[in-house]
Amino acid sequence: MAGTARMKQPGDLRVIRLPCTGRVNPLLILKAFMEGADGVLVSGCHPGDCHYNVGNYHARRRLELLQRMLPAFGIDPGRFHYTWVSASEGSRWAGVVSDFTRRIEALGKIGAEVPANALAKAEQTAMTDATGKTTS
Amino acid sequence: MSELVSTIQKVLAETGLVLGWSATGAGGVAAPERFHTAEEAEVAIFDSTCVHNLSVHLPRLKGRAVGIVAKACDARSIVELIAEREVDGDQVRVIEVSCTDTLDVKAIWRRYGYGALIEDDGSELRVNGEPVEREAFVQAKCLDCEDRQPATPAGKPVPSGSKPANARQQLREDFQAMSVGERRAFWREQYARCIRCHACREACPMCYCRDVCIMQTTDPHWTGGGINTAEAEMMQLIRVNHLAGRCTACGECERACPVGIPLMLLMEEQNRAIEEMFDYRAGVDPEAKPPLLTFDIKGDSWDGE
Numbered sequence: 001m002a003g004t005a006r007m008k009q010p011g012d013l014r015v016i017r018l019p020c021t022g023r024v025n026p027l028l029i030l031k032a033f034m035e036g037a038d039g040v041l042v043s044g045c046h047p048g049d050c051h052y053n054v055g056n057y058h059a060r061r062r063l064e065l066l067q068r069m070l071p072a073f074g075i076d077p078g079r080f081h082y083t084w085v086s087a088s089e090g091s092r093w094a095g096v097v098s099d100f101t102r103r104i105e106a107l108g109k110i111g112a113e114v115p116a117n118a119l120a121k122a123e124q125t126a127m128t129d130a131t132g133k134t135t136s
Numbered sequence: 137m138s139e140l141v142s143t144i145q146k147v148l149a150e151t152g153l154v155l156g157w158s159a160t161g162a163g164g165v166a167a168p169e170r171f172h173t174a175e176e177a178e179v180a181i182f183d184s185t186c187v188h189n190l191s192v193h194l195p196r197l198k199g200r201a202v203g204i205v206a207k208a209c210d211a212r213s214i215v216e217l218i219a220e221r222e223v224d225g226d227q228v229r230v231i232e233v234s235c236t237d238t239l240d241v242k243a244i245w246r247r248y249g250y251g252a253l254i255e256d257d258g259s260e261l262r263v264n265g266e267p268v269e270r271e272a273f274v275q276a277k278c279l280d281c282e283d284r285q286p287a288t289p290a291g292k293p294v295p296s297g298s299k300p301a302n303a304r305q306q307l308r309e310d311f312q313a314m315s316v317g318e319r320r321a322f323w324r325e326q327y328a329r330c331i332r333c334h335a336c337r338e339a340c341p342m343c344y345c346r347d348v349c350i351m352q353t354t355d356p357h358w359t360g361g362g363i364n365t366a367e368a369e370m371m372q373l374i375r376v377n378h379l380a381g382r383c384t385a386c387g388e389c390e391r392a393c394p395v396g397i398p399l400m401l402l403m404e405e406q407n408r409a410i411e412e413m414f415d416y417r418a419g420v421d422p423e424a425k426p427p428l429l430t431f432d433i434k435g436d437s438w439d440g441e
Contacts, residue, residue, distance in 0.1 A: 026377055027374060030377070031358065031370065034369065047436075047437070048433070057431035060431065060438075061436060062380075064413065064436075065406075065409060065413065068409045068412075069406055069409060072401075072402055073320070073373065073376075073402075074318075074319035074320025074321070074323050076317075077316075111320070113316055114320045115321060118322075118325075121321070
């Protein structure tokens, strides 16, 4: 809809189509972050409008839990967003993806928030045991 | 004959198998044991070195009657296993033991050498005959345990109010104070030590998928074969995700970890989030519906839509 209406959409967004948000294993999102994605957006049908009846109700719980857990994993929760956009809401879609890409651009590359000195320390202590002694 | 032994023998007459402990580990500490006969059960013990959560063996014994000696924390795992139909509640006989706390045996051995003799009468802890400070060697999960009744040395009054600050609370506070980026660096530092022995998975009573675990599938390839920080990080993300709403915080993953990664930090964080979102705690009610297997059409809207 957004495409046929010639609406402007950001070019640095990779769309991955899945049958339903119920298919979105939170690990898919985490794996994307681990592989270097700067941001992940999940968009599905509005609650109550699921083609498979209940898929997005299940997804809502999982995605919200993931959203709350991201800071503990050390990933900026701003890099993840879940929302509901139906197939007929072309302009809403264009707005959502533009806003999200702008937000990610402001945050920069994933890992930009990790202090460089902390990361260097992490690599340095790679081979220490639980007591803090260097093992080899 | 101790009360525990006679209870085990009574249960044995009905089930033919009881999981318990005997003092046959290095330095006389407890080791998990399977008792089949009344005679075998005579060596059964329970003391503060009985750290293992024996319910990890239950899913593989499904279908047969079994007795199990369990602390309060282990009992929560059994409840959760029953809730997930991995254990048949009618076939398990739980022998609950009252527990004051359990010891971090590895920490003692790191300090005093592997196999150092540990003697504990419930109040005074002795290592190689020398009295040592107990609090320093109690497992972190026991310091926080709500069921814990701290043993009081004779004559010393019980300190009331807040529990004493311990290393674990300190780590938790430090972690909370970190920025998101610092946390990532913190985890990378921790995971750098991981040797991918999978002990965290093996010790976990809720990780019963065994041969179909996604950590060892090659299609899809969730984790590779490498032993490095990135693989270890993915591994732990998988573990945390798969234990969402199921972790009973028995702390076995962290205890089993040979390189001392504070794995329970993430689990605690998730358990807290789940309690906030769904008012749910795993391992409390065997009839409860796990929160991530169900939904609430009206109550689940967190974004106001």
